[in-house]
Amino acid sequence: MPSLPASEILPWHRQLWDVLAASPRLGHALLLAGPPGVGKTRFAAALGQRLLCAAGTACGRCHSCRLLAADNHPDLARCGPVAGKTEIPIDDVRELTAFLTLASHLGHGRVVIIEEAERLSRAAANALLKSLEEPPAGTHLLLISHAPGRLLPTVRSRCQRVDFPVPAREDGLAYLQRAGCAHPAAALTLAGGAPLRAAALTAADLQIGEGLLKALEEVRCGHLDALAAAEEWHKIDGDKAFANLAGLLAHAVQDTMTASSRDTADPQVQRLHKLVIGLDLRQIFCFWDKILDDRGLLDAPLDRRLVWDEVFLTWQRMSSQTT
Numbered sequence: 175m176p177s178l179p180a181s182e183i184l185p186w187h188r189q190l191w192d193v194l195a196a197s198p199r200l201g202h203a204l205l206l207a208g209p210p211g212v213g214k215t216r217f218a219a220a221l222g223q224r225l226l227c228a229a230g231t232a233c234g235r236c237h238s239c240r241l242l243a244a245d246n247h248p249d250l251a252r253c254g255p256v257a258g259k260t261e262i263p264i265d266d267v268r269e270l271t272a273f274l275t276l277a278s279h280l281g282h283g284r285v286v287i288i289e290e291a292e293r294l295s296r297a298a299a300n301a302l303l304k305s306l307e308e309p310p311a312g313t314h315l316l317l318i319s320h321a322p323g324r325l326l327p328t329v330r331s332r333c334q335r336v337d338f339p340v341p342a343r344e345d346g347l348a349y350l351q352r353a354g355c356a357h358p359a360a361a362l363t364l365a366g367g368a369p370l371r372a373a374a375l376t377a378a379d380l381q382i383g384e385g386l387l388k389a390l391e392e393v394r395c396g397h398l399d400a401l402a403a404a405e406e407w408h409k410i411d412g413d414k415a416f417a418n419l420a421g422l423l424a425h426a427v428q429d430t431m432t433a434s435s436r437d438t439a440d441p442q443v444q445r446l447h448k449l450v451i452g453l454d455l456r457q458i459f460c461f462w463d464k465i466l467d468d469r470g471l472l473d474a475p476l477d478r479r480l481v482w483d484e485v486f487l488t489w490q491r492m493s494s495q496t497t
């Protein structure tokens with residue numbers, strides 16, 4: 175799939191960009207919070223460029239902007255979880271705080287971007303507090319988080335929070351069509367409405383998603399028994415399937431909360447609406463949380479079967495309590 179220019183501000187972020195860019199009092203520590211795949215990282219990169227640009231506009235032409243384009247700017251530091259590790263260790267934060275004590279190379283301040291900040295270890299988060307509270311002059315810390323509720327309250331309270339909700343479905347579909355996505359509606363549904371996540375889905379992901387949606391529909395209407403569904407699904411790549419399941423439910427919950435989508439002619443949205451109509455919204459939220467928590471238990475084959483049993487049994491129980 176052809177990608178769009180990375181520096182482009184996403185259409186659903188333009189208004190936010192204009193507000194933040196015009197703000198005379200941009201906080202020195204920002205918490206960019208929202209679900210995965212809505213464009214937080216891209217927004218942070220653009221904001222970092224604006225802060226470091228010699229013209230203060232993310233001009234794309236100055237020495238600073240050119241260094242950023244080459245991913246070689248001495249005043250920008252990034253940090254985030256390394257593949258295979260669940261936490262960002264304290265040593266990584268120590269490196270960042272040491273970086274912040276140095277003078278700016280190009281004289282336009284320094285920027286630190288921390289991805290998936292909710293995965294800072296407790297010690298790492300504590301080591302960051304001083305920099306968040308009394309940052310050296312001209313420095314900005316941009317913390318990105320898919321789950322801001324999991325950050326230490328002391329970290330959250332020291333940041334100016336900027337929320338990145340899932341954009342309107344029309345905006346997501348327009349983006350995917352422009353990016354050349356073959357099945358925009360199905361991909362967006364599976365990605366919980368997050369356009370960048372949808373763009374990254376493969377044909378195999380879509381197939382798994384369609385199978386899951388069908389299984390949930392059949393268990394809901396009583397055509398498929400929960401344990402029979404679990405028997406089939408525990409053999410599939412669990413992490414991927416759970417990510418897809420969480421995405422589907424995210425979209426279904428969103429649909430339940432926004433009545434406007436009920437009038438849509440989009441068959442994917444109609445299916446999701448039908449899937450959750452009459453269910454208790456709080457129960458769906460709990461179910462969704464459980465799926466996110468259970469993803470950590472999928473590594474052991476025995477646990478995997480139990481987890482899938484529990485998922486479909488819970489869904490079957492919720493379906494039988496339809497109001």
Ligand SMILES: [Zn+2]
Pocket residue numbers: 227228229230231232233234235236237238239
């Ligand atoms: Zn520039």
